Amino acid sequence: MSGFLNSSIGRKYTMALSAFFLMIFILQHFAINILSVFSADTFNETSHFMGTNPLVQYALQPVLLFGVIYHFVMGFILEIKNRNARDVKYVRNNGAANSTWMSRNMIWSGGFILVFLIIHFLDFWFPEINTKYIQGDMSGLLADGDGYRYYEELTHKFVPIWRVALYCIGFVFLSLHLLHGFSSAFQSVGANNKYTKGLKGFGKAYAIIIPLGFIFIALFHHFNH
Amino acid sequence: MNLTLKIWRQKGPQDKGKMVDYKVTEISEHMSFLEMMDVLNEQLINQGEEPVAFDHDCREGICGMCSMYINGEAHGPDRGVTTCQLHMRMFKDGDTITIEPFRAKAFPVIKDLVVDRSSFDRIQHAGGFISVNTSGNTQDANAILIDKHAADEAMDAATCIGCGACVASCKNSSAMLFVGAKVSQYALLPQGRVEATDRVQNMVAQMDLEGFGNCTNTGACEVECPKGISLENIARMNREFFSAKIKG
Numbered sequence: 264m265s266g267f268l269n270s271s272i273g274r275k276y277t278m279a280l281s282a283f284f285l286m287i288f289i290l291q292h293f294a295i296n297i298l299s300v301f302s303a304d305t306f307n308e309t310s311h312f313m314g315t316n317p318l319v320q321y322a323l324q325p326v327l328l329f330g331v332i333y334h335f336v337m338g339f340i341l342e343i344k345n346r347n348a349r350d351v352k353y354v355r356n357n358g359a360a361n362s363t364w365m366s367r368n369m370i371w372s373g374g375f376i377l378v379f380l381i382i383h384f385l386d387f388w389f390p391e392i393n394t395k396y397i398q399g400d401m402s403g404l405l406a407d408g409d410g411y412r413y414y415e416e417l418t419h420k421f422v423p424i425w426r427v428a429l430y431c432i433g434f435v436f437l438s439l440h441l442l443h444g445f446s447s448a449f450q451s452v453g454a455n456n457k458y459t460k461g462l463k464g465f466g467k468a469y470a471i472i473i474p475l476g477f478i479f480i481a482l483f484h485h486f487n488h
Numbered sequence: 489m490n491l492t493l494k495i496w497r498q499k500g501p502q503d504k505g506k507m508v509d510y511k512v513t514e515i516s517e518h519m520s521f522l523e524m525m526d527v528l529n530e531q532l533i534n535q536g537e538e539p540v541a542f543d544h545d546c547r548e549g550i551c552g553m554c555s556m557y558i559n560g561e562a563h564g565p566d567r568g569v570t571t572c573q574l575h576m577r578m579f580k581d582g583d584t585i586t587i588e589p590f591r592a593k594a595f596p597v598i599k600d601l602v603v604d605r606s607s608f609d610r611i612q613h614a615g616g617f618i619s620v621n622t623s624g625n626t627q628d629a630n631a632i633l634i635d636k637h638a639a640d641e642a643m644d645a646a647t648c649i650g651c652g653a654c655v656a657s658c659k660n661s662s663a664m665l666f667v668g669a670k671v672s673q674y675a676l677l678p679q680g681r682v683e684a685t686d687r688v689q690n691m692v693a694q695m696d697l698e699g700f701g702n703c704t705n706t707g708a709c710e711v712e713c714p715k716g717i718s719l720e721n722i723a724r725m726n727r728e729f730f731s732a733k734i735k736g
Contacts, residue, residue: 271664271702272692272729287546339704345660348701354496354507355586357560358659361711369658369704447705453727455720 279451281334282444286469288327289437291475296480299417307411309374311403314391314413335377342370365443372440380435386420421484430481434474441470489515489580493528495540496588505597507586513735517577521564522547522554524576541600545571549714552649555656556601557588562712563654570651570714577698590656594663594698607698608650608666614694615687616670618679632678642676647715654709654717660701665709667695668721675728685735688728 267273295313299306313319358367363371394400405412421427445466449459490513497504513529519527522544527538545553554571558564564574579585587601595603620626637639646669654665671688680687703722710719 266693270692270729271662271696271700272726273733275702275726276730292563293673299582323635341704344664345704348661349591350506351597353557353560353588353591354494355560355588358708360561360565361657361708362659362706366704366706407700450705450719451703451726452722453722453723453725453730484509 274337275451276401278341279448281330281337282448284326284330285334286441286445286448288330289473290469294474297476299414300480300483303414305360305416307403307413310413311411314395314403315401331380335373338370338373363443365439366447369440369443372436375436376433376440379429379436382429383433386426387416390416418488420483421481422488424485427481427485431478434477437477438470438474441474442467445470489517489576489579489583491515491524491579491582492584494584494586496597497540497600498589500599501596515576517575520547520572521556521574521576522560522572525590532622541598541602543602544572550649551574552564555590555603555605555652557590557656559586562590562656563651563714567711568714568716570649570653570670573714590652592652592655592661592700594661595652595655595702603652603654607700608652608663610698611663611667611691611694612650612670614685615690617676618674619683620679634677635675638676641720642673644719645672645676645717648673648713648717649715651714653712653714655700657708657712658701658703659706659708660704662709663700663701664696664697664703664722665713665717665719665727666726667691668723669717671725671728675724684728685732688725689730692725692729 446463493510497508545551549570589593595605648669
């Protein structure tokens with residue numbers, strides 16, 4: 264495998280593999296979040312399990328962080344290399360004639376997702392890490408000890424309309440990114456065959472339904488609390 | 489029809505170059521695009537000006553020499569054609585047509601609309617061939633059984649004329665459709681399997697060395713390719729490359 268990561272195709276492969284991992288993570292994240300719409304108790308129990316399970320915390324979480332960082336860093340590296348591959352730009356270029364807006368603007372949709380992700384980390388992940396690993400409170404309980412804190416924290420975050428709007432915009436960019444990225448990842452690992460047409464349809468459904476679901480959760484908690 | 493042409497003029501590789509406006513009149517809709525360029529050049533020569541340099545050879549869509557970027561698209565607005573097969577009926581009287589050379593760092597401009605595509609030749613030299621014993625004991629080609637689907641797919645890949653429209657159309661100046669086609673046409677056939685591992689690695693290494701960008705699967709190359717080379721060839725190249733790296 265020598266030189267694989269330095270080759271253009273090797274980098275495509277690793278971008279695709281990190282994308283697969285992130286797409287599975289997003290699905291799992293959505294599956295847990297949607298529980299909050301149906302049952303506060305189930306959401307609390309699932310969140311506590313995910314937040315304290317050693318396998319999730321010490322094995323999957325570092326892999327996830329690596330996947331996120333790798334996908335963004337490699338995305339920017341490839342973008343710079345690709346821009347350098349054309350030193351003189353066209354005076355007139357009709358990109359819309361042969362490709363989708365989403366496919367031509369992955370760096371922009373990805374960049375906005377990165378901004379959203381930083382805000383999301385500041386909202387949820389950093390406070391969670393602070394509570395559990397800096398303050399050492401692994402109980403997952405509210406300050407008064409009356410039940411788990413996860414549902415309360417979630418609903419509290421979605422009270423300000425500006426944050427709900429910000430999350431909705433973030434998920435629109437996620438949708439735009441996935442509309443190209445889902446099927447593109449399969450093409451990058453060499454999967455282009457009789458199943459590709461169906462896979463593209465499934466990818467479009469995934470790219471629309473999952474972000475819409477996240478938007479629904481944010482709006483649901485905003486209007487119900 | 490009467491047209492306004494905005495054409496990239498560049499005296500040589502070191503010249504900065506600029507767009508220059510020209511008027512052409514009484515252009516027949518039955519003319520090919522290159523015939524229209526011939527009319528312009530006759531006009532320029534009669535006026536004592538330097539004609540526009542552009543690549544052309546067979547003028548029947550086979551050689552892959554013509555290489556203009558017309559109104560923002562490689563080989564112009566028609567589909568499945570080279571510039572020489574593009575007809576003026578695709579345009580309207582009074583249109584302004586922008587004509588530029590194929591742009592990529594790996595395709596430096598030599599003069600006006602002529603670009604140096606020898607980077608494609610060097611990629612071919614790196615592995616786009618099979619080694620055949622020609623000592624007089626060559627095997628009859630018909631003695632090697634080849635699946636009809638594989639033969640068809642290999643033939644489809646082999647129709648690539650190496651014009652470079654894929655690179656010109658790609659926002660990343662990626663050459664992966666070209667290299668994918670060249671890798672595929674051999675990888676699909678038993679004669680090509682013998683050197684498949686080295687071929688894909690050497691051709692991809694040369695492609696990267698030439699400074700082409702990375703494919704981001706926009707599909708622009710497939711749409712603009714005059715020979716309809718499919719993205720499946722890029723996927724096959726990716727598989728071949730991964731498999732070759734595993735084998736070492």
